[in-house]
Amino acid sequence: MPDGLRLVYLPPYTPELQPAEHLWRLVDEPIVNHHFDRLAEIQDRIEQRCRDLEAQQDTVRANTLFRWWPQRPIPN
Numbered sequence: 001m002p003d004g005l006r007l008v009y010l011p012p013y014t015p016e017l018q019p020a021e022h023l024w025r026l027v028d029e030p031i032v033n034h035h036f037d038r039l040a041e042i043q044d045r046i047e048q049r050c051r052d053l054e055a056q057q058d059t060v061r062a063n064t065l066f067r068w069w070p071q072r073p074i075p076n
Contacts, residue, residue: 019064026053026063 030049036042
């Protein structure tokens with residue numbers, strides 16, 4: 001191991017290190033417990049949900065912005 005580096009072992013499931021993990025619940029909402037006859041129907045529903053979420057930035061932020069996440073400076 002080179003000087004100045006050390007290995008940090010992480011648990012197998014670390015959702016805070018991958019904020020996108022928290023988006024799956026939001027994306028899955030329109031398809032959970034529904035029956036689809038064709039794969040294209042599922043794809044259409046998920047595509048629409050992603051478009052809806054794109055317009056709901058506060059919802060996305062609330063599910064992915066952690067206390068330790070670096071904050072961008074607010075422009076003047």
